[in-house]
Amino acid sequence: MTEIYSRVAVIGIGLIGSSVALAARRAGVVGHIVGCDSDADVAPEVKRLGLADSFTTDAVAAVADADLVVMSVPVGAIGALAERIIPAMKPGAVLTDTGSTKRSVIRDVTPHVGDDIHWIPSHPLAGTEHSGPAAGFPDLFNGRYWLILPGGVPEAEVARFESFVTAIGAVAERMDADYHDKVLALTSHLPHLIAYTIVSTAVNLESQLKNDVIRFSASGFRDFTRLAASDPVMWRDVFINNDEAVLEMLQRFSEDLSDLQRAIRWGETDKLESLFHRTREIRRSIIDAGQS
Amino acid sequence: MTEIYSRVAVIGIGLIGSSVALAARRAGVVGHIVGCDSDADVAPEVKRLGLADSFTTDAVAAVADADLVVMSVPVGAIGALAERIIPAMKPGAVLTDTGSTKRSVIRDVTPHVGDDIHWIPSHPLAGTEHSGPAAGFPDLFNGRYWLILPGGVPEAEVARFESFVTAIGAVAERMDADYHDKVLALTSHLPHLIAYTIVSTAVNLESQLKNDVIRFSASGFRDFTRLAASDPVMWRDVFINNDEAVLEMLQRFSEDLSDLQRAIRWGETDKLESLFHRTREIRRSIIDAGQS
Numbered sequence: 409m410t411e412i413y414s415r416v417a418v419i420g421i422g423l424i425g426s427s428v429a430l431a432a433r434r435a436g437v438v439g440h441i442v443g444c445d446s447d448a449d450v451a452p453e454v455k456r457l458g459l460a461d462s463f464t465t466d467a468v469a470a471v472a473d474a475d476l477v478v479m480s481v482p483v484g485a486i487g488a489l490a491e492r493i494i495p496a497m498k499p500g501a502v503l504t505d506t507g508s509t510k511r512s513v514i515r516d517v518t519p520h521v522g523d524d525i526h527w528i529p530s531h532p533l534a535g536t537e538h539s540g541p542a543a544g545f546p547d548l549f550n551g552r553y554w555l556i557l558p559g560g561v562p563e564a565e566v567a568r569f570e571s572f573v574t575a576i577g578a579v580a581e582r583m584d585a586d587y588h589d590k591v592l593a594l595t596s597h598l599p600h601l602i603a604y605t606i607v608s609t610a611v612n613l614e615s616q617l618k619n620d621v622i623r624f625s626a627s628g629f630r631d632f633t634r635l636a637a638s639d640p641v642m643w644r645d646v647f648i649n650n651d652e653a654v655l656e657m658l659q660r661f662s663e664d665l666s667d668l669q670r671a672i673r674w675g676e677t678d679k680l681e682s683l684f685h686r687t688r689e690i691r692r693s694i695i696d697a698g699q700s
Numbered sequence: 701m702t703e704i705y706s707r708v709a710v711i712g713i714g715l716i717g718s719s720v721a722l723a724a725r726r727a728g729v730v731g732h733i734v735g736c737d738s739d740a741d742v743a744p745e746v747k748r749l750g751l752a753d754s755f756t757t758d759a760v761a762a763v764a765d766a767d768l769v770v771m772s773v774p775v776g777a778i779g780a781l782a783e784r785i786i787p788a789m790k791p792g793a794v795l796t797d798t799g800s801t802k803r804s805v806i807r808d809v810t811p812h813v814g815d816d817i818h819w820i821p822s823h824p825l826a827g828t829e830h831s832g833p834a835a836g837f838p839d840l841f842n843g844r845y846w847l848i849l850p851g852g853v854p855e856a857e858v859a860r861f862e863s864f865v866t867a868i869g870a871v872a873e874r875m876d877a878d879y880h881d882k883v884l885a886l887t888s889h890l891p892h893l894i895a896y897t898i899v900s901t902a903v904n905l906e907s908q909l910k911n912d913v914i915r916f917s918a919s920g921f922r923d924f925t926r927l928a929a930s931d932p933v934m935w936r937d938v939f940i941n942n943d944e945a946v947l948e949m950l951q952r953f954s955e956d957l958s959d960l961q962r963a964i965r966w967g968e969t970d971k972l973e974s975l976f977h978r979t980r981e982i983r984r985s986i987i988d989a990g991q992s
Contacts, residue, residue: 484969533919537983553916591912592919594902599920601964602894605957607979609949610886612956620883622985624845627825627884628891630986631923637983640976647964647972657901658961662954664904665897669950672893672939677776680939684932687899691829691929693914694922 412572413502414439417474419467419489421445421454422639423535424506425480426544429459431576434546444470445541453541468496476502476572483507484645487516499524502569506532508592508642510557510585512649526565529557531588532578533596539639547577554578557585593653597646598661601654603635604643704864705794706731709766711759711781713737713746714931715827716798717772718836721751723868726838736762737833745833760788768794768864775799776937779808791816794861798824800884800934802849802877804941818857821849823880824870825888831931839869846870849877885945889938890953893946895927896935 416438418425425443432438443460444467445451454463464470471477471493479486486505497503503525507513510529521527534552536543554573558566570580583591606629610621621629647654671679708730710717717735724730735752736759737743746755756762763769763785771778778797789795795817799805802821813819826844828835846865850858862872875883898921902913913921939946963971 533916535919552918555916587912590909591916594898594905594909594913595916595921596919598898598901599924601960602898602957603920604976604979605960606886606890606894606953607982608960608975609953609956611978611982612952613886617882617886620879621886622982622989624825624883624887625986626844627827627888628895628927629887631927632891633979633983633986635920635923636976636979638976638980640973640980643976644969644972648967648969651964651967655961655965658957660904661898661901662957664901665894665950665954668893668897668900669947672943673947675940675943677936677940680936681932683900684896684928684930684935686903687896687925687928688930688932690899690903690914691925694917694925697914697917 409436409575411439412437412568412575413476415442415474416440416476416478417442417444417470418460418478418480419444419470419493420479420481421450421459421541422480423539423543423548424532425478426457426459426541427534427546427548428478428480428506428576430544430546431549432572435575435577437572437575442470442474450541457541457544459541459544467493471497471501473498474501476504476569479503479505479507482642482645483509483513483649486513490517491520494520494522494525497525500526502526502528502565504528504530504569506530508596508646509650510588514557514559514585526561527559528561528566528569529559529585530569530573531555531592532573534578535638537634537637539642549573550577552578553581555581555583555588557588558582589650589653593650593657597650597654598657600635600638600643601647601658602661603632606632607636701728701867703731704729704860704867705768707734707766708732708768708770709734709736709762710752710770710772711736711762711785712771712773713742713751713833714772715831715835715840716824717770718749718751718833719826719838719840720770720772720798720868722836722838723841724864727867727869729864729867734762734766742833749833749836751833751836759785763789763793765790766793768796768861771795771797771799774934774937775801775805775941778805782809783812786812786814786817789817792818794818794820794857796820796822796861798822800888800938801942802880806849806851806877818853819851820853820858820861821851821877822861822865823847823884824865826870827930829926829929831934841865842869844870845873847873847875847880849880850874881942881945885942885949889942889946890949892927892930892935893939893950894953895924898924899928
């Protein structure tokens, strides 16, 4: 494929950062890849896994001459990072992030962006419960949505960035920040919050019962433990930075849960059965939409 | 393999019943299999899929001369079924069920059991979100626990039934009813209840948002829709019949959820992060226990 960006800096070499590097390299759409992580221990991993052409722990040095800068750090750290690196960026370069919340990232980054930088917040809907440089793989984005928030950036630059995410396997989709945070609150943040909660409920059980919950986990609980094994710092930041939408969806969820709880307590069989028929329809819609 | 039961009646040809029939046939541990379902429309399916050697809609006729009778119907229907079939059963035969709640099943069945029937309640920890005769497959029980509640049945008969479940691929494990219902409330019933709830919360969203939740479901929500697509009648009966343990676990869950909600509202980052580290450990325990 033709080169889309000749020099790319990936800052934060975790699951997403390393996958971006691997996928971009494989697609042949980038020239030099600079890997950057504040943790110096990541350097040997980056070398061993062939994640980047060069590596530095200095984010300011990393962005020099880069045509595309990808910030793949927890959302709570993106603002301070942007503030440091933007003055060192090449005029005309594209700055993006891969964070799971968008209103907070835009709030934290935008004040530091000058006229000569194209700031395109984005969010790939891809991930696993694993984290760290070794967790990345080049197929991570295959067929997955990559949400893009173009703001006031010139169309040519947005289209170029879209061609980059398409080249690494993703399906580009434009969205605004408010809507993004609301949709993700329900599709991703609330499910993770609930998974963390139920696993935490198990953590608090007396030890024999806890051991047997682990042993017999295959009947539903195990699916939750996978979500609840996701990166703790990343998720701490997501909940804190999308608190408004998460708390709103959580309120709706709690009302619906109380309703079900009451139906169980009072033995309202018809109500339960008809509700369970409706939820089954949603699964069918997802299968029909090819998202299963 | 040697024949363990020469004539087996499977009553209720859904996911579990059809899988029992297929697995027992393949293992070569049974002679004649009688399939029975109150729904006459199931007959052509049973024939087409080769699930049984004969089929009847009459449960009383089905159990005649059977050495093993397996009741695979929703737990709310087991008591009435047992009351009808036990008088027609052969003295010395084994009666079991595959229901997901055990205290209620024992409460409903035991009063009808005479001295000449070996009543061994049981519960295979296996299933998928699919239901009906065509959903069954002979590998369903491979490596999965099959919980057995021996009660006062002679050891030789319990051991014989254990050899049957082992022959069809499962791992036999003895347990008592109170403990079973408590462990399953957390490992299975509460996860399903929560999955039903969050999918129901999505059902109630305005239509555009609901469509996008379906479209972008891959980020966590989709896992819940799988659980929430499970058989509505079966699950209605589970919640109603294990209400005590489910409501207790739900109360614990709600307290833990409120605690997390408060931590998000007040921005308690350390608390969130340390909790998420602890839940990650549970996943590791499950992986170490070989249950992943």
